[in-house]
Amino acid sequence: MLDQGIGARVLRKEDDRHLHGRGQFVGDLAMKGLKEVAFRRSSLAHGRIRAVTKPAGTDSVIITADDLKNVNPIFADSSIPGFKASNYPALATGKVRFVGECLAACIADSRAEAEDLAESVEVDIEELPAVIDSLKARAPDAPLIHDDWADNLFLTTSVQGDIDSLVKTAPIKVTRELRTGRQCMHPMEGKGVLAYWDFQADQLVVYTSTQVPHMIRTGLSETLGLEQRKIRVIPPDVGGGFGYKCVLQPEEIVIAWLAMTTKRPHRWIEDRREHLTAGANSREHHYQITAYADEKGRLLGLDAEITVSVGAYSVWPFTACLEAAQAGGNLPGPYDFQVYRCKTFSVATNKPPFTPYRGVARPGVCFAIELMMDAIAREVGRDPMDVRAENLVKSTQMPYNNVTGKHYDSGDYPASLKQVAGLIDAPGIRARQKAPEADGRLIGVGFSTFTEQSAHGTKVFASWGIPVVPGYEQATVRLTPDGGLEIRAGIHTIGQGLETTLSQVAVHELGIDYDQVRVTLGDTASTPYSTGAYASRGMVMAGGAVSRASQELARRIRRIAAHLLQCKDEDIRFEGREIRAGGASLSFADIGRAWYLRPEQLPEDVNTMGMEVTEGYKPQVDTGVFTYASHAAVVAVDPETGIVEILDYAAVDDCGRMVNPMIVEGQVLGGTVQGVGTALFEESPYDQSGQPLASTLQDYTLPGASDLPWIKLGHIETLSPYSAHGIKGVGEGGAIAPPGAIVNAINDALKARGVEITQIPATPERILSAILAAESQQKGAAS
Ligand code: MCN
Ligand code: SMO
Numbered sequence: 001m002l003d004q005g006i007g008a009r010v011l012r013k014e015d016d017r018h019l020h021g022r023g024q025f026v027g028d029l030a031m032k033g034l035k036e037v038a039f040r041r042s043s044l045a046h047g048r049i050r051a052v053t054k055p056a057g058t059d060s061v062i063i064t065a066d067d068l069k070n071v072n073p074i075f076a077d078s079s080i081p082g083f084k085a086s087n088y089p090a091l092a093t094g095k096v097r098f099v100g101e102c103l104a105a106c107i108a109d110s111r112a113e114a115e116d117l118a119e120s121v122e123v124d125i126e127e128l129p130a131v132i133d134s135l136k137a138r139a140p141d142a143p144l145i146h147d148d149w150a151d152n153l154f155l156t157t158s159v160q161g162d163i164d165s166l167v168k169t170a171p172i173k174v175t176r177e178l179r180t181g182r183q184c185m186h187p188m189e190g191k192g193v194l195a196y197w198d199f200q201a202d203q204l205v206v207y208t209s210t211q212v213p214h215m216i217r218t219g220l221s222e223t224l225g226l227e228q229r230k231i232r233v234i235p236p237d238v239g240g241g242f243g244y245k246c247v248l249q250p251e252e253i254v255i256a257w258l259a260m261t262t263k264r265p266h267r268w269i270e271d272r273r274e275h276l277t278a279g280a281n282s283r284e285h286h287y288q289i290t291a292y293a294d295e296k297g298r299l300l301g302l303d304a305e306i307t308v309s310v311g312a313y314s315v316w317p318f319t320a321c322l323e324a325a326q327a328g329g330n331l332p333g334p335y336d337f338q339v340y341r342c343k344t345f346s347v348a349t350n351k352p353p354f355t356p357y358r359g360v361a362r363p364g365v366c367f368a369i370e371l372m373m374d375a376i377a378r379e380v381g382r383d384p385m386d387v388r389a390e391n392l393v394k395s396t397q398m399p400y401n402n403v404t405g406k407h408y409d410s411g412d413y414p415a416s417l418k419q420v421a422g423l424i425d426a427p428g429i430r431a432r433q434k435a436p437e438a439d440g441r442l443i444g445v446g447f448s449t450f451t452e453q454s455a456h457g458t459k460v461f462a463s464w465g466i467p468v469v470p471g472y473e474q475a476t477v478r479l480t481p482d483g484g485l486e487i488r489a490g491i492h493t494i495g496q497g498l499e500t501t502l503s504q505v506a507v508h509e510l511g512i513d514y515d516q517v518r519v520t521l522g523d524t525a526s527t528p529y530s531t532g533a534y535a536s537r538g539m540v541m542a543g544g545a546v547s548r549a550s551q552e553l554a555r556r557i558r559r560i561a562a563h564l565l566q567c568k569d570e571d572i573r574f575e576g577r578e579i580r581a582g583g584a585s586l587s588f589a590d591i592g593r594a595w596y597l598r599p600e601q602l603p604e605d606v607n608t609m610g611m612e613v614t615e616g617y618k619p620q621v622d623t624g625v626f627t628y629a630s631h632a633a634v635v636a637v638d639p640e641t642g643i644v645e646i647l648d649y650a651a652v653d654d655c656g657r658m659v660n661p662m663i664v665e666g667q668v669l670g671g672t673v674q675g676v677g678t679a680l681f682e683e684s685p686y687d688q689s690g691q692p693l694a695s696t697l698q699d700y701t702l703p704g705a706s707d708l709p710w711i712k713l714g715h716i717e718t719l720s721p722y723s724a725h726g727i728k729g730v731g732e733g734g735a736i737a738p739p740g741a742i743v744n745a746i747n748d749a750l751k752a753r754g755v756e757i758t759q760i761p762a763t764p765e766r767i768l769s770a771i772l773a774a775e776s777q778q779k780g781a782a783s
Contacts, residue, residue, distance in 0.1 A: 005508030006725055009662040013499045013519070023237040026192030026209050027269050034194070037255060037268040038114035040104040040121040041278055042096035045132075045350035045690020046145070047125035049094060052103050055120045062121060063105040063258065065091040071257055072223045074248055076314040078321060078465030083155045086146055086320070088313035088353070090223070090253040096125060097145055097312035098352050099692055100278025105254045107266065130690035134286060134309035134347040145312055145348045154310060154320040154346040157328055159404065161341040163292075166301045170292035174375045179759040180364045180739070181683035182284035182309065185357050186702060187494075189239025190270035191279065193252050195259035198232070201525075204260050205232045209239070211246040212532030213522040214490045218468075219248035219316055220256050231256075235522040241494035242674070243356035244280060246534040247315040276700055277692045281684060282357035284309040285327060285364040291372045292339075297380040297387035301339030302372075304331055308361075310346050311353040317468040321346045323354055325464045326361035329404045333369045334413045334451045334628055336393045340403040350690040356534060358671060358735040362450060363678050367760060370448040370740030374747060375756070383430075384744065385421055385447055389414050392449060399721075407623040408451060411718045416630040416652045417449055423650035423712045424632045441636040443647070444749025448740030449630040454655075454729025455540035456624030471618055473541035474528035477506060477549040478612040479557070481596035483589030485510065485517045490530025491542045492522035496731050497663040498538055504659050505543045508725075509550035510557070511574030512588055528614050536729025539659060540625060544617035544724040552613045559606055560591050617724065625720040625728040629653035631672070631737035635745040639753065642768030644680060644746060646707070651737065652714035655730035656723065664730050665713055671734020672711055677703045679739040683761050754778065 004010055017023050040052075054062040074088035092101045106117035129143045136142060137152045145152055167173075193208040204226060210216050213233040221228045238245065251268050258266040270279065286307040292300045306327045314320040324344040332340055359366075373391065377384035393400045395412035402408060429445045437443060453460075457471030475489040485506055493499050503517040520526060531537070557579060558572040565572070567581040578585045592611070599607045619625060634648035651668050658664045681701040685693045694700035719726025739760050746767065747756050755774045759766060 004514040005504055006657060006659050008504060009660060010500060010504060010514055012497050012663065013503060014493065014497065025189050025237050025239055026194050026207055026267065029194050029207060029236065031196060031265045034265045034267055035107045035109065036111040036114050037258070037266050038106050038111060038118045039102045039251065039268070040106060040118040040123065042092060042099055042101040042103055042125070044096055044125050044127050045099050045130040046128040047096050048128060049092060049096060050124040050126055053122040058117065058120070061107045062117060063254070064103070065089060065093045068257060070225060071253060072225065074223065074250065074313070074316045076316040076319040078319045079467060080155060080321070080465035083321060083465060084149050084153070086313045088250070090250040098350050099690055100274070100352060102250050102254070105258065107258070130350040130688065132349055132686050132688055132690055134284065134307045134349055137347045137349055138307065138345055145350060152348040154314065154348055155324070156343065156345050157324065158343045159328065159340060161301065161339040163301055163303045163339060163341040166292040166339055170300050171295045172293040172297070172376060172379055173290060174372065174379050175290040176372060176375055176758055178287040178289065178368050178371060180283050180285045180367060181761050182281050182351070183357065183678065183682050184276055184279060184281060184684050184700065185242045185244040186275065187240030187242055187244060190272065190275045191245060191249060191251065192269040193255045194265065194267035195256045196265035197259055197263040201232070203230050203232045204256060205234065206256050207234050207236055208252055209245055210235050211238070211241040211492055211494050211534055213492055214524055214530045215317060215532055216248055216252065217524045220253065223253050224257060224260060226260060233524045235492045238492060238494040241533070242358045243282070243360065243534060245494070246532060247318060247355050272697065273695055276684065277695050278352060280315065280355040281311060281352050282323070282354055283364060283678065287368045289368060289372055291376055293376045293380070295380060297376045297382055299335055299337040299376065299391050301337060302332065304342045306342065307345045307347055309349045309351065311349060311351045313353045315353050315355055318356060318466060320354055322356060322464065323361045327365050329406065330362050331365045331369055332403050333366060334393055334449050335369070335391045336397065338403055351686060358674055359732045362452060362736045363675060363739055366448055366450040366736050367739040367743065370744060371758065374744045378751070385417065385426060388447060388449065389417055392417065406453060407621065408626045409720050409722055411626065411628050411654050412716060413449060413628055416628060416654060416716055417447060419714045420447070420630040420632040420650050420652040423652070423714055424634050424648045426632070429634055437636070441638050442749040444635050444637065444745040444747065446633050446741045446744025446748055447630060448737045448744065449628065450736045451626045451628040452536060452729070452733050452736060453624040454536035454627050455619055455723065456535065457618050457622030459622040460624060470531050471622060472616050473530055473545045474614060474616045475542055475545035475549050476528055476612060476614040477546065477553050479553060479588065479592050481592045483516065483587055483592040485512050487517065487519045487546055488527045489521055489542050489545065490527040491533050491538050494533055496533065496538065496667065497660065498542065501539060501659040501663060502542060502546045505546045506550045509547055510554055511577055513577045516588065536627065536731040538731065540619060540723045540727050540729055541617060543659065543727055544619065545615055547724045548615035548617050549613045552615060556609050556611065557591050560595055560602060561586055563602060563606060564590070564594060620722040625656065625723050627653065627655045627728045627730055627733050629733050629737060631741040633741040633745040635742060635749060637746055637749040637767065639771055642764035642771065644762065644767065646676065646709050646742065649709050650712040650714065651734065652716065653730060653733055654716040654718050656720045656728035657717060657726045658715065659727060667730050668713055668734040669711055671732060672738055673703055673708060675735040675738025676708060676742065678735065678760060679742040680761050680763070
């Protein structure tokens with residue numbers, strides 16, 4: 001069934017409406033009597049609230065924390081010993097802990113009027129010293145963000161390996177301090193939520209731009225104290241999520257509360273400035289790493305300390321510790337070595353909270369381990385590609401349990417490196433480097449390889465202390481009376497194409513025509529409970545559920561067809577979009593008609609079996625299926641300006657069976673471009689008082705088309721032994737590898753100048769300062 005089923009490059013079902021401008025996002029919804037909401041936010045990073053005062057006569061249109069008395073704060077707990085939970089109120093109470101924290105919700109007929117109201121609120125806050133630098137925040141005498149904590153540490157973890165023996169014996173020792181910038185996620189559509197009361201259903205209806213509608217219903221129920229059956233969450237079209245939309249947000253709670261208490265429709269739409277200054281962040285890591293190796297560069301052990309500046313509060317359900325847990329667990333990457341010591345610190349700072357962002361922690365750890373790999377290669381005087389290839393886990397070692405207990409299920413990591421090196425013609429670049437470039441620029445080539453745990457299950461989330469996240473997915477399939485197929489799943493599509501690929505799975509199982517399949521996702525009133533679309537799990541998990549449900553529906557269709565064709569169930573074949581036995585055939589419409597409209601023609605046990613099937617699914621193991629990829633970058637660095645041009649870029653991934661190779665390519669391309677942003681452009685800096693310094697897209701630079709070369713793609717298709725059809729996830733991977741590959745290429749270019757970049761984004765300013773510092777050091781040494 002390759003023409004439309006698994007493996008086919010069918011056009012996306014969702015594109016027709018999007019390309020015609022007919023998508024329905026929260027901002028597109030119209031409703032009689034709809035009120036628009038703007039938030040008055042804290043302009044200080046840390047302070048004690050003395051008063052938030054409404055002007056006279058605005059009692060019913062300005063809502064402060066005092067009005068929200070019966071609303072519970074966002075509270076994400078963890079079962080990990082030593083974890084400190086935070087109460088994250090929907091509207092700040094007692095203290096403000098980051099610039100942008102919500103203080104009051106202001107309601108009017110238009111957003112502009114609501115913003116004027118927000119300006120009119122009088123806010124009196126006693127400013128406290130801000131905690132901004134994550135290393136300083138670890139110190140025992142740092143000002144406390146949560147007054148009832150003994151320090152600013154959400155959690156400290158450690159893995160003890162026998163590093164001490166390596167300190168004495170390892171021939172090569174390389175130490176580096178590395179940093180990654182704080183980032184915002186920038187989905188094209190920001191966050192948005194609209195809520196109203198449906199009197200007929202006696203339900204609060206919440207339209208929200210989310211990746212996790214069923215989780216949001218659970219979260220709203222807990223914070224509002226309203227039973228889940230009284231809440232319906234509907235995710236309309238979602239213009240990108242990237243992790244930003246997989247947690248319960250304060251504004252979601254306030255808008256839902258307003259609709260619940262006033263019984264009138266209310267909406268809030270995040271604007272770009274709010275996204276940049278108040279929306280959740282990610283990625284700000286600090287690494288102190290020592291790698292031990294033999295004389296050829298074979299890695300023997302790693303000793304790491306990872307500090308993550310996770311912001312002021314834990315988000316629900318993931319907690320503020322997800323990033324560091326992922327960082328500590330994933331730093332060893334795709335490499336084969338046995339000794340690992342790692343300490344992680346999840347540090348509270350006066351900045352917006354952390355949510356997962358495409359790749360979660362792994363863009364940071366991949367950058368860190370890949371820079372270490374190149375540093376080792378330089379130390380032993382070998383080509384980084386050779387050292388990398390020798391250290392990668394080999395296909396003959398699969399399945400492979402790595403030093404942190406991760407179970408790599410399948411694949412050929414060195415083959416991906418070899419293929420990607422071919423795509424950018426690595427030997428050609430090495431030859432080109434022998435002569436100077438006519439324009440004076442310096443050429444460099446860099447690589448990075450990563451593994452990505454995708455579709456991990458309940459036990460893994462529980463081991464991170466997040467038991468609230470169920471690691472399964474469900475789907476319903478229904479044959480309609482006229483022979484169409486309806487798929488309903490609680491997961492959502494956020495741009496990644498699940499309407500299309502879930503249809504392809506059903507087509508594969510049933511042989512039904514692709515155009516006859518319709519997919520409904522996310523609406524809690526009509527879809528089964530779901531964990532949601534994150535952690536690169538959608539295809540494996542929801543795809544698996546559609547597969548199982550379709551197989552059961554196929555069994556039932558076989559029974560009907562066998563009766564109609566007077567043959568045995570096992571003689572029935574799904575072929576050519578029909579149901580066949582011997583020379584006879586039936587259409588799906590024949591089956592639908594027979595079961596729904598001519599039941600008297602069927603035996604009673606067939607009558608009662610149902611044409612609607614819901615099945616749950618999880619892979620055979622909870623440890624996840626591991627996607628991997630190698631990326632390669634060729635750059636030109638201008639030593640006069642520090643400006644980097646990416647001359648060539650390639651990525652070779654392995655996500656098992658590709659359900660739709662065209663979508664997979666889109667995923668890798670989109671992720672790679674975000675990774676280029678992480679590597680070269682994007683940063684959300686804060687000054688010492690906690691003021692965000694990037695509040696417009698002029699200060700926060702996103703990569704544009706002119707910053708990118710034509711990105712070359714290659715694939716390896718190693719089926720996972722553990723998932724339906726051997727599928728592995730791919731949604732996040734593209735974003736993980738670029739910082740490592742690009743900065744390694746920059747360092748390769750600058751090698752002769754004695755310059756090594758250790759911080760991203762590698763902006764022209766940082767590169768130029770490093771070049772100038774190296775020059776003055778060399779001059780100092782010479783004089
Ligand atoms: N797919 C496929 N064959 C495979 C694997 C995946 O055809 N073997 C396709 C499927 O259509 C699937 C998509 O690729 O939906 C991404 O695969 P998967 O790894 O299963 O990821 P999810 O469906 O769970 O989507 C979430 C994932 C994550 S975690 C982030 S972050 C991310 C991403 O997807 N955010 C995105 N890709 C995004 N793409 C867009 N356009 N917008 C986002 O916000
Ligand atoms: S960051 Mo993706 O939503 O796991």
